[in-house]
Amino acid sequence: MTDDGDGLPLADRLARRIRTLLISGELAPGQRLSEAAFSERFDVSRNSLREAFRLLTKDGLLRHEANRGVFVAVPTMASIIDIYRVRRMLECGALRQAWQQHPAIKVMRDAVNRAQRQREQGDWIGVGSANMTFHTAIIDLSDSVRLNEFYERVSAELRLCFGLLNDPEHLHSPFVDMNGAIVALLEQDKPHEAAAQMETYLNLAERTMLKALERASDQA
Amino acid sequence: MTDDGDGLPLADRLARRIRTLLISGELAPGQRLSEAAFSERFDVSRNSLREAFRLLTKDGLLRHEANRGVFVAVPTMASIIDIYRVRRMLECGALRQAWQQHPAIKVMRDAVNRAQRQREQGDWIGVGSANMTFHTAIIDLSDSVRLNEFYERVSAELRLCFGLLNDPEHLHSPFVDMNGAIVALLEQDKPHEAAAQMETYLNLAERTMLKALERASDQA
DNA sequence: TACAGAAATATTGTTGAACAATATTGACAT
């Protein structure tokens, strides 16, 4: 698990480290990332750091302003709406054409069971992690490496938005049962119903997210 | 039209130039791209060039091998199957939820009409270009900047595959009428039928592509 | 001749310093 990807180029490893900082909320949205400071911090040259910045900018996690530097991307209503549009397209699409015997369904089932156990124990971080596993497994149903990669990118962007939430522990919790219903529909070979249920789920989650952003902007 | 994006960073401009070379087939699949040769050719530093290479690698147009350099990506059956899986997900999904009054439908209609005219005149390049406009407009139906960007990336990868075809002029030609049928269904507010038709279209195109790749590998 | 191994060469991976161009800051005058 401590795979620091030694074979990969330095820029890729750097990008991964910085991405971790971003989605863990250690770098706040809007914050400027000085080249000098970060190349010092990670003990790499400015050139290598700039390559990493460029990768993360392409992923939408950083924003680049000419001659002014890179900043942590600031979630907006527009970006949240767009991200959920992508999720509806990918997740509902993957579910609709899901084949009952697909191995990813077992992964989904396990994630739901784990989330339920962890919710009982009050392990909200565990619930969130299981929830993420669940949705990634849904994309796996489509058997496409490109869709998986794209979903991962958008997913990271969404986690950046999570940083705005004051009580993230309760964000995923209400959705555990909906996940259970969705995987149950798949197990009964009702993919269209599963997709419809997921659309409801995502619309609800989108509203929750937008409401949270609204509160966060009011505070500021 | 001659917007060379002077405001953008050098690496981005470079990436665009190289991308043009890639999709126009001037750089052959599998070919190695020497850092020294290309930094000389474009009159930029190796560092800037490496940034551009990294961007294109992330787009799937180049492949990076540690300590060996970057190579033009080589299309495989697996990549073609994957790309068409993405297209079915995105294009059929966009069509299925299309709203009859969406402005992109007019763009689709115009593209079809133009393609028909150009086909009569034997302008195969024009037909191909109009076809591309048509499919991009389909993605526009989903009103998502992220889906648009993703489609553009996958679309570039597909154009890399087109380079393998010996007679690309006849690839798009048979599909002009199918495009016409699809946009007609949208105009009649039958999005589900349009999506179904598109699925047929894409399955056919996928088989054509795979057959072409097979022939190309036989030759080699 | 064929071939294994070693030396020589070329290429990539990464760094550090340099300098121009642009942005930000601060001092000063009104």
Next chain:
DNA sequence: ATGTCAATATTGTTCAACAATATTTCTGTA
């Protein structure tokens, strides 16, 4: 307080260097 202009810091890009890894060339031996 406000606007102007010099001083400073930051980014954009290049260049030269060197270690690490690949590739090629050379060489001696079976």
